[in-house]
Amino acid sequence: MQIHGTEVAFVIPALNEEQNLANTLTVIKQLFGSCEGVILADNGSTDQTVEVAKSFNITTTVHPGVSIAALRNHGVAMTQADIIVFIDSDIQLDPSWPKHFAHTVQQIKASPLTVAGSRCRAINKNNYVGRYWYNRLSQQQSTNYINSGHLVVSRELFDRIGGFDESLRTGEDYDFSQRALKAGGKIEPDAALIAWHDGYPDTIGGFMAREMWHGRDEFKSITSIFQSKVALVSVTLTLSLAVALVLSVQQSSLLPILWYSGCWALLILTLIIQKFGLSSLKVTTNSALLYYLYFLSRSFAWSFKARRPLARSRQEKPDE
Numbered sequence: 001m002q003i004h005g006t007e008v009a010f011v012i013p014a015l016n017e018e019q020n021l022a023n024t025l026t027v028i029k030q031l032f033g034s035c036e037g038v039i040l041a042d043n044g045s046t047d048q049t050v051e052v053a054k055s056f057n058i059t060t061t062v063h064p065g066v067s068i069a070a071l072r073n074h075g076v077a078m079t080q081a082d083i084i085v086f087i088d089s090d091i092q093l094d095p096s097w098p099k100h101f102a103h104t105v106q107q108i109k110a111s112p113l114t115v116a117g118s119r120c121r122a123i124n125k126n127n128y129v130g131r132y133w134y135n136r137l138s139q140q141q142s143t144n145y146i147n148s149g150h151l152v153v154s155r156e157l158f159d160r161i162g163g164f165d166e167s168l169r170t171g172e173d174y175d176f177s178q179r180a181l182k183a184g185g186k187i188e189p190d191a192a193l194i195a196w197h198d199g200y201p202d203t204i205g206g207f208m209a210r211e212m213w214h215g216r217d218e219f220k221s222i223t224s225i226f227q228s229k230v231a232l233v234s235v236t237l238t239l240s241l242a243v244a245l246v247l248s249v250q251q252s253s254l255l256p257i258l259w260y261s262g263c264w265a266l267l268i269l270t271l272i273i274q275k276f277g278l279s280s281l282k283v284t285t286n287s288a289l290l291y292y293l294y295f296l297s298r299s300f301a302w303s304f305k306a307r308r309p310l311a312r313s314r315q316e317k318p319d320e
Helices: 018-032 049-055 068-076 097-110 128-137 155-160 172-182 204-214 222-226 229-251 255-276 281-299
Strands: 006-014 038-042 059-062 083-087 091-093 114-117 150-154 186-189 195-197
Touching: 006 018, 006 068, 006 097, 018 038, 018 049, 018 091, 018 097, 038 049, 038 068, 049 059, 068 172, 083 155, 097 114, 097 150, 114 172, 128 204, 128 281, 150 155, 150 172, 172 186, 204 281, 222 229, 229 255, 229 281, 255 281
Parallel strands: 006 038, 006 083, 038 059, 114 186
Antiparallel strands: 083 150, 091 195, 114 150
16 A cells, blocks of 8 residues: 555464454554555464455465464565555554654655564553553563564565564564664664554463463573573573572471572562663562563473463464
């Protein structure tokens, strides 16, 4: 589709997302008058996802079993657009999005090696994890990478770095951003470019499952663990907990557990203040607790076997 005089394509990967996809495409149609230029890259859905896509007359390509990185690459192969907008099937663009996208188009035209987009905001997430984690995250815009759930890039940059790394099951957006930087690109998030995410989990269990899923590729090898600060902190947290528990049993004393709790409480509080800044004691404490669970979950990411986190709006069975 032509947006502000530039050919733009939307690439949406999906697997069994009939309800979310319908919402996403409805919003796009409302904002632009049609879904021309939208491409669905389907992962072999067994529900009505493809049928929903066809009802909106969008281009569809089906590739069962491949990684989400490969899906995005297959989607890009279906278009010659100058600018590509990657959004997930549970992302809804804000009514203000087209207006602010004009600035993004001008920015990318002037500097084709720009990676643009923004961190998605949570839709109606006034639950515990929404209040103390996702809503706080949405107020941040990383200058290190942009999440592929809402990422905008020129075709020139995409081709220059060879698209997404199809060997990665998760973390493909971080890898994409880092390779873009090495190729001379720059990360330019824009908080005014608002997109709403309807797939954040509602429960602590869902939160932990999501982080286990996202951390899987950090545990592919010893090398990948040492290359990830999150993986190193996660492993250290869990191993030190195991040591504390063993020492407590051997010594018939709670002192090792108390030492563990005190040391990690101080460290996590420091990290959460560094991440989000100073806030009230209640907010900081609850965010710190979720940060602890974040690291704990990541340390077990190697054991997560589901194709997607159970926290998403549609439940998936684990791979067999």
